[in-house]
Amino acid sequence: MVVNRVTPVGDTQDPHATPGSGFGSLPLIRWGRELWLLPILLLAAAVRFYDLTAAAIWGDEGSSLLLARYSLAGIWQHAAFDVHPPLYFMLLHGWIELFGDGIFALRCLSALAGIAAVGLGVWLVDRLATRRAAIIAGVLLALLPTAVRYSQEVRMYSLLGLLLIAATLALVYWIRRPQRHRYLVFYALLMSAAFYTHYFAVLAALCHWVYLGLIRVQHGYRFRHIQRASWWLANLAIVALYLPWLPNLLDLMQHMEQLKVGGDVGWEDPVTLSSLPSMVWSWLIQDDGEQLPLPVFLALPLALLVLAAVAVVRDRSVSRGSVLLALYTGLPLVLVFAVSWITPVFIERYLTAYALGLPLLAALAIDRLYSRVRVLALAVLVSLIAVEMVGVNNNATVDSNDQLDHVVNYVNQHFQPGDRIVTSDMLWYLSYVYYDRTGAQVRLYTPPTADGHSTRPNEYGFGTLVTADVYLDSLAELPGKDRVWLVGTFGDPGEFPSLPKAWQASGEVHAGGVQARLFVTKSAAE
Structure with missing residues (x-):
């Protein structure tokens, strides 16, 4: 079979060798011919490892980490409700076991x-x-x-x-x-x-x-x-x-509407x-x-x-x-x-x-x-x-001081026992929990719509990663709410539209598109 080569396929001679002068025997020339791939790999490594940690973990990455926390059997089960198959998350699970998170x-x-x-x-x-x-x-x-x-x-x-x-x-x-x-x-x-x-x-x-x-x-x-x-x-x-995964794929295709409702597809x-x-x-x-x-x-x-x-x-x-x-x-x-x-x-x-x-x-x-x-x-x-x-x-071009982790670290440093933390959006929640060091349960605010319909995600997509006790339909339902941290999009008051009248703003921090605001009740402030 003819191929685009000077040397026939299977020949042990280097098809890229340059015939002729003795310059080919010089160590530098020999090194260049034998290790020509190394500089390319070093270039690839340099641009990929440069500032590898500069950008904060964002929502999709946070979902990977939440899914990877499950056992292999749990990953298989929950990935069946996600928009991606399970192999990467299984590998990530093992990777974390070996090298940490x-x-x-x-x-x-x-x-x-x-x-x-x-x-x-x-x-x-x-x-x-x-x-x-x-x-x-x-x-x-x-x-x-x-x-x-x-x-x-x-x-x-x-x-x-x-x-x-x-x-x-x-x-x-x-x-x-x-x-x-x-x-x-x-x-x-x-x-x-x-x-x-x-x-x-x-x-x-x-x-x-x-x-x-x-x-x-x-x-x-x-x-x-x-x-x-x-x-x-x-x-x-x-x-x-x-074949073992095919039933999960077919089930997912039958429930595309649930994925659209949750915002995991169609966005x-x-x-x-x-x-x-x-x-x-x-x-x-x-x-x-x-x-x-x-x-x-x-x-x-x-x-x-x-x-x-x-x-x-x-x-x-x-x-x-x-x-x-x-x-x-x-x-x-x-x-x-x-x-x-x-x-x-x-x-x-x-x-x-x-x-x-x-x-x-x-x-x-x-x-x-x-x-x-x-x-x-x-x-x-x-x-x-x-x-x-x-x-x-x-x-x-990443401003390392303009990232979600700065907001979460601020909350971690100023957190007091009994404080409550509420996020306004699923993507904020997914990335927030990676950086959280308070030990408190981070909640996700899911107020009903004006006509009474629930805004809680269903069990498909990101919703498969969140248990029901994470959802919070009303801020008034928070137990022990003397101090509450509200985490959401910077400059968007509509995410938490109905704050209890007894709450008073006590502090605020923001970095880029995210902010955390601390509220205390009047009794606690006094």
């Missing part, structure tokens, strides 16, 4: 997964193209802002990217050597793990099937892998491994035509770009589309690896955008795993441009790195 340790799990994904992305491009393309891909992937951001959160998105890139790599190895069934075993295990990590993993499976279908009907050399019994058996194995704004280019800008600069002049706003997404076309059109390999990366990056983006006209799910973090394909695809295009128009290729590379650096800087 400090914020640095917690976020290290995602950071390490993100660094590993960079390494595997480089490996994947190295199999599909040249060493030069692999190095370019490594630099661009290491700096990809959306990947950096979600490598710094206590959520499953970084792990999902790692699993899907690894599965795609296993697929490439199997396509080249279909008689090596171990690659399909790896593929089945990795894809099964991805399905247990996030429901959007199904989009990667779809990309793989479409890719195998395309190389089956392409002109010239046709790959018949999609017809092989081993491929079908591997996918049947994925289904079999997922995203409806998409518009600008949402698609906005997503590309978000991937690259961590800003939707909609404040930019229209020509600039459209220029970057269109330029990336042109790069994708260059990568695909200039691909002379029989396996058409650039098509695989184009599908992996573009198909989920377009499908989720289309579905979001019906049900809004066009959310950056849900698609971050697929954004990892963007720098890999760009690297293939730059490498192929370099062979013909070197100046243009270098200009494109420098421009992309500059754009990504803007996003990396935006990620790192």
